[in-house]
Amino acid sequence: MDFFTPAILFGFALSLLIASYRLVRGPTAPDRVIAGDAMASVAVALLVFLSFHYEEAMLLDIALLTALLGFIGTLTIAKYLEGREVAD
Amino acid sequence: MGEGSGKPNRILKFITVFLAFFSLWLLLTSALKFDEILVGAAASLLVAYLTSEIMVYGGVRDKFNPARWFWALFYLAYYWLYAEVKAHYDVIRRILSPRMPLRPGIVRVPYTLKSDCGIVCVANSITNTPGTVTVELDEERKTYYVHWIWVVSPDPKVCHREIAAPFEKYVRRFLG
Amino acid sequence: MMVLEAVGLALLFLGLFCANVGALGLVRFPDVFIRSHAATVMSMGGAVVSIFAVALMGGAHNPSFFVKACLTALIVIFTSPTGSHAILRAAHKSRVKMWEGTFCDMLREDEEKDG
Amino acid sequence: MKGRKPQEGMTLIVKTVSRILAPVMLLLSAYIVLHGHLTHGGGFQGGVLIACALVLLLLAFGVDYVEGKVSFSFGQVFRSLGATIILITALLGMAFGFWFFKNVGVYPYGFPGGIFSAGSLLLYNIGEMANVSASFLVAFYFLVKFRRRKR
Numbered sequence: 001m002d003f004f005t006p007a008i009l010f011g012f013a014l015s016l017l018i019a020s021y022r023l024v025r026g027p028t029a030p031d032r033v034i035a036g037d038a039m040a041s042v043a044v045a046l047l048v049f050l051s052f053h054y055e056e057a058m059l060l061d062i063a064l065l066t067a068l069l070g071f072i073g074t075l076t077i078a079k080y081l082e083g084r085e086v087a088d
Numbered sequence: 089m090g091e092g093s094g095k096p097n098r099i100l101k102f103i104t105v106f107l108a109f110f111s112l113w114l115l116l117t118s119a120l121k122f123d124e125i126l127v128g129a130a131a132s133l134l135v136a137y138l139t140s141e142i143m144v145y146g147g148v149r150d151k152f153n154p155a156r157w158f159w160a161l162f163y164l165a166y167y168w169l170y171a172e173v174k175a176h177y178d179v180i181r182r183i184l185s186p187r188m189p190l191r192p193g194i195v196r197v198p199y200t201l202k203s204d205c206g207i208v209c210v211a212n213s214i215t216n217t218p219g220t221v222t223v224e225l226d227e228e229r230k231t232y233y234v235h236w237i238w239v240v241s242p243d244p245k246v247c248h249r250e251i252a253a254p255f256e257k258y259v260r261r262f263l264g
Numbered sequence: 265m266m267v268l269e270a271v272g273l274a275l276l277f278l279g280l281f282c283a284n285v286g287a288l289g290l291v292r293f294p295d296v297f298i299r300s301h302a303a304t305v306m307s308m309g310g311a312v313v314s315i316f317a318v319a320l321m322g323g324a325h326n327p328s329f330f331v332k333a334c335l336t337a338l339i340v341i342f343t344s345p346t347g348s349h350a351i352l353r354a355a356h357k358s359r360v361k362m363w364e365g366t367f368c369d370m371l372r373e374d375e376e377k378d379g
Numbered sequence: 380m381k382g383r384k385p386q387e388g389m390t391l392i393v394k395t396v397s398r399i400l401a402p403v404m405l406l407l408s409a410y411i412v413l414h415g416h417l418t419h420g421g422g423f424q425g426g427v428l429i430a431c432a433l434v435l436l437l438l439a440f441g442v443d444y445v446e447g448k449v450s451f452s453f454g455q456v457f458r459s460l461g462a463t464i465i466l467i468t469a470l471l472g473m474a475f476g477f478w479f480f481k482n483v484g485v486y487p488y489g490f491p492g493g494i495f496s497a498g499s500l501l502l503y504n505i506g507e508m509a510n511v512s513a514s515f516l517v518a519f520y521f522l523v524k525f526r527r528r529k530r
Contacts, residue, residue, distance in 0.1 A: 011280035018287035030355035041307040045314040074347035081354035118328030131409040139402035183289035193367035215345035
């Protein structure tokens with residue numbers, strides 16, 4: 001198992017790197033939000049893998065909360081882009 | 089929502105939500121010690137008391153029907169082993185081919201479901217399969233507006249047959 | 265237990281392949297709506313399959329790890345399509361320019377018909 | 380839906396998903412607060428998560444819905460209640476003959492690693508959770524109302 005760990009980490013890092021091109025470059029704001037959302041879910045997977053590798057159960061809680069809080073951020077930006085107030 | 093307005097139904101709803109939260113707490117702590125169970129029961133009692141009206145609409149009796157659970161499991165197996173794999177293969181082929189065959193468009197997809205949870209389950213299933221994304225939901229016309237990566241035909245009947253019908257057929261059995 | 269670990273490892277590499285291909289599609293596709301399909305490949309095929317694979321690998325020795333990781337995957341399955349739907353609806357309402365080769369746009373037609 | 384006044388909140392999909400997720404977030408915050416002395420996290424993090432659950436409902440359903448459930452004055456009262464619990468916990472240390480904020484065992488200690496093993500730290504976490512969650516909620520209400528009056 002430890003033999004494959006560098007390859008797995010490299011795969012995660014490569015996908016995050018390629019997607020961050022769209023995050024930096026994206027012509028409109030929804031492009032950036034879509035790329036950031038996808039990167040957040042891959043980062044959750046990376047946290048779960050690190051929790052397995054270091055045998056650290058607390059990283060799982062952090063992954064759970066990252067998945068939940070990214071959703072709230074996406075909804076907030078969506079409401080802002082629709083051109084409405086947060087309240088209604 | 090008309091059936092969910094009696095006192096026995098409210099108590100039944102409360103018990104259902106409490107059981108769900110208590111099992112979630114046991115899964116989270118994953119330790120069967122006495123103090124964990126005591127504190128977890130207290131916390132899930134409090135949260136269920138506060139939120140059981142928000143969480144479950146309508147009646148609660150049919151949620152314990154075993155036939156519905158069987159159909160839900162069947163739907164999960166169909167969804168993860170056939171629909172997702174097929175859609176992923178299709179979109180990955182389009183990404184990797186050098187000429188990128190694309191014919192995108194937003195089409196109307198009518199639906200015939202009644203309950204809120206069923207509508208949302210089908211909409212999220214459509215979004216979760218790559219190739220189709222639900223952009224807008226119109227409750228009065230009973231229509232999803234779906235962005236499709238390869239529009240076969242803009243006719244709503246063809247779109248319903250290609251996109252929503254395989255999910256609706258099973259979701260109707262367990263969510264109505 | 266070796267079988268579970270081998271299956272988990274194979275699934276993990278499949279998930280990594282999907283994540284990289286989805287990221288590539290995110291770069292190559294021409295507009296927001298089409299890019300969201302690639303983002304779905306990244307979050308469903310990449311993240312959820314990887315989480316499930318790691319859950320299989322760790323769950324061989326430690327059942328609570330399996331349960332918590334599957335809970336994380338469930339939350340990703342619930343939230344990812346909803347966020348995608350909300351952001352695309354906002355993009356369509358704020359008139360983000362669509363690709364020139366777009367075949368049809370029924371939603372805009374219906375909105376203009378209603379006035 | 381179209382051509383008339385815009386609907387309150389977001390679409391049915393977002394409403395239903397946030398209706399299911401917000402109670403789960405409340406339970407997770409209870410887990411974080413009550414295990415505050417065993418894991419990372421504690422009163423502040425749990426309180427922020429409660430405020431996040433209410434903000435999720437506020438985004439999905441609109442501010443009038445959330446104010447019908449948790450009113451502004453209830454938030455103020457709850458915040459003061461949390462501060463009072465923190466003060467009582469701090470004074471307990473002096474009441475038992477030690478210094479300010481000394482951790483004392485107001486209930487019998489359990490075995491190490493259990494929930495009942497922390498003395499008055501558990502009470503402090505709960506008070507901080509009440510204070511922080513209500514403060515964040517009141518701050519969000521202030522922001523929303525200020526924006527509305529300006530328009």
